[in-house]
Amino acid sequence: MIPWLTPMLEQLFVEAAIETLTMVGGAAAIAIVFGLPLALLLHATDRGGLAQNGLVNRPLGLLINAVRSTPFIILMVAIVPFTRLVAGTSIGTGAAIVPLALASTAFIARLFETAFREVDRGVVEAARAMGATRLQILWKVLVPEAMPGLIAAVTVTLVSLVGYSAMAGAVGGGGLGDLGIRFGYQRFMPEVMASVVIVLILFVQGLQSLGDWLVRRVRRR
């Protein structure tokens, strides 16, 4: 039906798609797990926060900014020793998750922090007046009240991860982006390149729609 889609290319396509999903999903999961406490820490230690502390807030903010401002392709090769330490190797899909997770943790922590900042301060004050502890305020007030913003932040992060994961080819991470470069560009098969792009567009569209739908569901305003 599609003349250029040989069984071998088809298999490569499926493998690449799985690799992309693995990298994006794995990195996003790690980013959420580490990004949420980081964002809460940033928010709480900020000026006027629940546990205002410049000695924690400023260095943490600086570190996050440093990670965010390093171009991903440079970050990837710069942390190769760390990647080797964590993943046991610096090559392959699993190894690519390490820099992707690092970059997206910094990214999502800032987005989460913004979502927390948008929670009405009056609600936090009311919780304090009712005798809530700081931990109760974090988990029972800030996180649920910021939920629409948190979900939107996850969506944005997932979409950017799809883009970043294309660069993972540089460390042998594979994935759809890598397939597009190797076959579409280096082997002069524009139809492969176009297919990769179309699949990625559909993928991102799907993610965005899912995210928007979830936001609408949890938003009670």
Add this chain to the structure above:
Amino acid sequence: MSVSAAAPAPPPAQPGAVTGAGPGPAIDLHDLRRLFTGRGAATKALDGVSLQVAPGEIFGIVGRSGAGKSTLIRCVNLLERPDSGAVRVLGEDLLGLDGTALRERRRRIGMVFQHFNLLSSRTVADNVAFPLEVAGVPRAERAQRVAEALALVGLADKAGAYPAQLSGGQKQRVGIARALAPRPRILLCDEATSALDPETTQEILALIKRLRDQLDLTVLLITHEMAVVKEICDRVAVMERGQVIEEGRVFDVFTRPRHPTTRRFIADTIGHFIPPGTVARLPAPREGEERRLLQVLFAGPNSTRAVISEASRRFALDLDIISGRIDEIAGEPFGLMALAAYGSPEQIDAATAWFTELGLTVTPVDAPTLQTKAEAA
């Protein structure tokens, strides 16, 4: 919140004398001071404020925005820590308590907010359950207490709704139910009706009053509207620039305000407004006579005596009644009248003195707005 606040000061030996017999005050604030330093300028939000609220009383603090009333009410549950002074609630010094003990005490002090401050992600019932949840009340008891609190404010049918589905008045009812769920002894109202329309304001005020009677609550409220004070308060304190400038029974403060700021506040609610044209049409005084505009406030035993005609005869004055009204404050009636007095200056002075002797309050007013002279100065 300032975590870096200085160590709590020890309570003073004598936190101000308590007037009257019986139990001590429910809320006893002594010489509170709080300085805010921001953008170079320092503001004294509280500049030596002392207040006592008796158990079962509805006490109002009125003032313009920036007068310090918001900081003051937040000192009662230590959402805001004073730089110095003493905060005693139900006989206990709060400033000396550690975090855990303070949180436990806060649960006995309900608070209601201007913008309701409900959790938008929770249903009405779950909002009301919040203070019980953080206090570790078991689930079964929680459900029962929530139902009880919602019934108190007449919102039992809205338990499953989200705040966004409610009107302003309903949201404030949820706020009140939430404040009352832990069965506090004290209710703090921070501009509780300022975001509501006049009709809803009346409803909420009536509710607060009923709950005070029903649950024997002590209520401390802050507002910028004298009408709120007139409606439900027993006593009132007027604040300006971090200080209490006048304090007393609501009726007394309304009928005999001493401070110009208080007078201005009261003028908004029970003052006179006489159109300039009316004053312009008043006849000019005759040769050797004077025309003086007076505001006379009738309250107390002589308020029913025919003082106007009596004064007219006694002092050979023409007294022209420009406007008059009867009102009620905290259940006590009073009359307010604007007069144009014509006669010799000596006789007008004598009549004014006689009115004052009878317990009426006479204030000279300036045409055309009938603003009192003290204010115009």
